[in-house]
Amino acid sequence: GENVEQHPSTLSVQEGDSAVIKCTYSDSASNYFPWYKQELGKGPQLIIDIRSNVGEKKDQRIAVTLNKTAKHFSLHITETQPEDSAVYFCAALNNAGNMLTFGGGTRLMVKP
Amino acid sequence: EAQVTQNPRYLITVTGKKLTVTCSQNMNHEYMSWYRQDPGLGLRQIYYSMNVEVTDKGDVPEGYKVSRKEKRNFPLILESPSPNQTSLYFCASSSGLAGGRQYFGPGTRLTVT
Numbered sequence: 536g537e538n539v540e541q542h543p544s545t546l547s548v549q550e551g552d553s554a555v556i557k558c559t560y561s562d563s564a565s566n567y568f569p570w571y572k573q574e575l576g577k578g579p580q581l582i583i584d585i586r587s588n589v590g591e592k593k594d595q596r597i598a599v600t601l602n603k604t605a606k607h608f609s610l611h612i613t614e615t616q617p618e619d620s621a622v623y624f625c626a627a628l629n630n631a632g633n634m635l636t637f638g639g640g641t642r643l644m645v646k647p
Numbered sequence: 648e649a650q651v652t653q654n655p656r657y658l659i660t661v662t663g664k665k666l667t668v669t670c671s672q673n674m675n676h677e678y679m680s681w682y683r684q685d686p687g688l689g690l691r692q693i694y695y696s697m698n699v700e701v702t703d704k705g706d707v708p709e710g711y712k713v714s715r716k717e718k719r720n721f722p723l724i725l726e727s728p729s730p731n732q733t734s735l736y737f738c739a740s741s742s743g744l745a746g747g748r749q750y751f752g753p754g755t756r757l758t759v760t
Contacts, residue, residue, distance in 0.1 A: 536706065544687065569748075578651075578737050578751030579690070624689055633697065634705060635749070637682075637689040 537562040539627050541638025549646050554615050556623055556641045559607040564630035568608045570599060573622040573640075582623075583610070615645045649674045651752035653738050659758045660728055668723045668755050670738030678741045679721040680705070680749070681713065683734040690737065696721055728759040 538561040548554050560568075566587040571579035585592045585599045585608065592599050596615075601608040612619055625638040651672045660666055672679065680695040682705075692705030696715040710732055712724040721740075725732060736755045741747040 539689075541689070571751075576753075578739075578753050579749075580751070581748045584748075626690075633678075633695065633703070634692055635680075636706070637691070639687050639689040 537565060537627055537629050537634075537636040539625060539636050539638040541625050541641055543641060544639060545642045545644070547644045547646065548615055550615060550617060552615055554610075554612045554619070554643055554645075556610045556625070556643070557607060558609070558625035558627075558638050559605075560627040560636075561606070562627065562629060563603075563606060565627040566630070567628035567632075568599070568601060569626050569628075569635070570610050571624045571626065571637075573624065575621075579624060612643075615643075617645050617647050619643060620645045649750065651738055651740055651750050653736075653752040653755050655755060656753060657756050659760065661760055662729055663727045666725050666728060666757075668725075668736060668738075668757070670721045670723065670752060671719050672721075672738075672740040672750070673719065674740060674742070674750065675718065676740035676742050676750075677718070678747070678749075679715065680739045681711070681721070681723045682737045682739065683707065683732075684737060684754075685734050693723070693736075728757075730759050733757060733759050 541558045569584035573579040598611040626635045681693040682690040694713040696702045738752040739749040741749045
């Protein structure tokens, strides 16, 4: 089955700096890669996603890049703010389209 | 308001005492799923359902049961809970297959002593 690895497990940045979280996946047939943000005491929420037919997608301060050849994708957050502090999860959808496999999560701390 | 609800939010129980965690969504979604979240392991899928009366195992189904008798509800059943099922559980739903945006419930923190 699919295996998704996520790094780093914790990330501390100064407010205004950029943050990058990286994920690798094992199943070359995977074609959908979402990112979820989980705030303390809440369920994860989708913040951005990318499909395998594009290499990059942006939404304001958030961007995701995908390298299908290398089987890795990354989340980029620019101009970080304290409210960006949360746990972030990457995920990959299997070829059958019925199961998401999540990475282990990254705890991002943005220091004011 | 579009939402996924879970009950209870917190539960402390003893080994072997059957319990059910309910999940309900008001978005008419076909796809529903249960995950457990453990430190360092991310979210691992327990069971999922593509539609009414259609359920299938995820990555960690041992010790769990589910049912999908109605489109809006997807309860998680632990017939004989054990301490290794102590975890944070999330229910999620999405329209169509898992490739759509998944809406997660607020979570249920279960402790089995």
